[in-house]
Amino acid sequence: MTTVVTDKCSGCRFTDCISVCPVECFHYDEQMLYIDPRDCIDCGACLPECPVHAIYEEADLPEGQEKWVQINAERASGLPSCTEPMEPLPGAEERKAALGY
């Protein structure tokens, strides 16, 4: 069991999740955030924080999204750690609206 960021984050990168992560397990690239499963303790604090509900527990991933478990694990380890909230990406609000939130 692990917690994963899905592609709903891509293009938004709101980082509301960052302030409540107890173990600083989020990493980022220019598109989105990723969770390092080796650091995440599955506390679930980030889940309700995401404005676009991009974060899921593995067991709750919508169909077709299972690949994100591996993507998070692979991408996170090589990327810088995100320890403080950042400005959302340009166009994040529009994308949020387009996602229905």
Added chain:
Amino acid sequence: MDDAGTHAQPTRRKDGRDAARNPLRIAIVGSGPAGFYAAQALLRSGRQLTVDVLDRLPVPYGLVRHGVAPDHQKLKSVTTLFEKVGRSDNFSFRGNVTVGRDVSIADLKDTHHAVVLAYGAATGRSVGIDGENLPGSLSATEFVGWYNGHPDYRDLDVALDTSAAVVLGHGNVAVDVARILAKPAPALASSDIAAHALDALGNSRIREIHVVGRRGPVQSKISPKELRELGGLEDCDVTVRPDELALNTESRAELDDPRAEEAQRRLQLFESFAIPSRGSVARRIEFRFLSSPVAIDGDTRVRGIMLERTRLCGKPFSQHAEGTGEHYRLEAGLVIRSIGYSGLPIDDGVPFDVDRGIVPNVDGRVMSRGTPLPGLYCTGWIARGPRGLIGDNREHGVRTAKNVLEDFPEDATRDARPGIAAIDRLLAARGIRSVCMDGWRRIDESERGRGQRLGKPREKYTCIEEMLEHAAEPARS
């Protein structure tokens, strides 16, 4: 004392003039997540400062050690981060020091520039019904402290010689309580559950656990993950009465909100429990909704609890439960209330909001009659009430730290304060044996060693004397 806490020296300007800048001395009361996240944020600022964390117990980490369930070891591994903070220069820990008794807030303020209260919410709220004080009626704080080996609750008498238990409350702590009561003892044996609790639970006669909430399944605060875990318990059924899952229009509206994914998932899980009990299992957990406790009955001990059926009233997202006048009784020899925690006042020198059980504050600055008290701050549950997960304290700690640093700007001159060295002298004079970070590491190592021999991550020491004994430096031969 062997901590590095006193090493920050005044900085001198390069021009050599004696314009020493005295390091900012900050004391933090409480070494749970709130205290450690505040400490981390302060130490990360890069400012010239020292952080001294005090705790009334000889051991740190608060509810991570004594609250998080023993079968949730992954969650407990958040202490890795606290250990890292504990190794910082300019950090020191003093356990076994009760602020308000061994040292006063005034002592801390005399020796430090700022004091941050992070001592949490130590007591379980009461329901305020008859029979609540009968033997067999406990708060979740007591029960959780008992199975987690908290020194205050190690001798608690938990009535497990009964066939049914009632847990009041529909939050994650209520689910922890139900799960620990329901799990076969061998399934807990490899956790860091206290030995006395493992023994007692191994002889438990409890077969039925009713988890009772005032509102409906949509308003429950239980995380889907916790529910899923319950559903997977060995030799245990989880049931819900289908009629109690019927939703009113307002609850449907709450579910239809696009942000209600978690509530939808939770409802799906409750619905999956609404199937006939298999009947052949050792134990059963039953969720009861729309039921409010009226009175606990019994002569010399708890025998049962009277509940009143409720209905939901009000607008979506602010529905509350109102009594219908219809009652039913559950037979149970053990009633555990898990309806929230409350903070306690610490010292006459600190204002306290009795109704809310918190220290009154604005963004972590302690307030007295509408004005901030200089140098006094708070964070975590004692500041905002007992809500949120471990990580929520991080956000709060960062904010409080920011305000402390804002109130003591880097370029401002300030008087020198002695910090922890002076507190150590006070403690020595008052005959208090405090435990520093190295002392805790010795306790930790010894607990892990004991645990290893039993196939557990650790076997905790549960009495203060034992802790102090193992904190002491080994005698040189």
